[in-house]
Amino acid sequence: MFKSEYLNRVYAQVEARSANEPEFLQAVYEVLESLEPVVEANPKIEANGILERLVEPERQIFFRVPWVDDNGKVHVNRGFRVQFNSAIGPYKGGIRLHPSVNASVIKFLGFEQIFKNSLTSLPIGGGKGGSDFDPKGKSDLEIMRFCQSFMTELCKHIGADTDVPAGDIGTGAREIGYMYGQYKRLRNEFTGVLTGKGLSYGGSLARTEATGYGLCYFVEEMLKCMKNDSFKGKTVVISGSGNVAIYANQKATELGGKVVAMSDSNGYIVDNNGIDLAVVKQIKEVERGRIKEYVNRVKGAEYHEGCAGIWTVKCDIALPCATQNEINEESAKTLVKNGVIAVGEGANMPSTPEAVATFQNAGVLFAPAKAANAGGVATSALEMSQNSMRYSWTFEEVDAKLKNIMINIFHNAYNAAEKYGQKGNLVAGANIAGFEKVADAMIAQGIAY
């Protein structure tokens, strides 16, 4: 529990209301813990009920998504959009399509998005959405029918100045295209209502690469400033083999690292010569296949069943880029024993609280998700700017802005931690730096009586 009576009261209420939402409780607890010194130093936070308001979404929309498969059978999934906080801009956050999606998962993601989006320094509020629909094994037409049905309801609640969804697990360019087409049809509007769009209809160059690239820019800056080191010559392990993992691999390699392992939800591959990313891209992006196929195409590579085993592969830098709670205490201890020097979270909340503590106590540099993976949403906000201007920047222009944003996020998080007596603790620093701007805006905008 916390030292502050106020924090205990706020958390007790969240626990009572969300007893069966473990991921949401986990995310809230971590932020409240970081904010303890800020709340003590600034009585306006309690006086304005900032934390009670922050932990309760402004609006939650849960809806039925009926769709028909290729055999004419009717299916019903559940759709979610949680509009968490609009103090500093329109709600902004991805759409996750995965069978594990439920209210707890969407709420933890939406809650974290508030602070992440604030850290980007761009004007975007926090939101998240998704469905328990499983895209695996579905035909293109089934995906299209699902996306159209999903958007038929979602379109009533979003808009370019209200709420701007984007990709996440299971939602990439194909799904965004189908959703955008349906929104346009229903509303007769060509606006920047979604980001991660295709380049031919308003997408931004470098958005596809942004999360993975941004993660590596952040980790490179962290290594430089906190250890006088870099990616050069380092062995890197990256979990996942989706959008974030692929472009993290590309940038880590470009910066001089050697990526020796990647995974999907079934298992992981190890290639001590350095993973051939063109082969991974062909399997995952073009064929939508399984990662184990890699060993049939690249000599000397190994495949192991079970995705958690990837953390037993010896490395200097670990970049979890798959999903929440994928690194537990045991995996963290194994990474530390094997000499890991830095961990950068590409996925959202991939390390359990015990894993985070293990890394921090061992002196491993730890880049938390809210800060380290903010490059994706930052570039989404750049896509929104370009759509508003009806203009587009070059790849180099967007990439340069992204790099600058990531470097600034590192320094803002580092400085905030130092200011509150927690030098080097980027978890605390990211939560505090993200929070301060949102709290200021909430105080300035008053409370509706």
Ligand code: NDP
């Ligand atoms: P993708 O759908 O492109 O890829 C997800 C990858 O993670 C796949 O390799 C998938 O394996 C694996 N994975 C998914 N769920 C699980 C699971 N339950 N257990 C083990 N492995 C799993 O998603 P993204 O790359 O876009 O997202 C990855 C992470 O990054 C997520 O946490 C997301 O929230 C976060 N993120 C994404 C951003 C973006 O711009 N896309 C921005 C910021 C964060 P399989 O194919 O077997 O399912």
Ligand code: 2IT
């Ligand atoms: O978790 C995330 O930040 C994302 N999935 C990206 C959100 C966005 O709006 O680009």
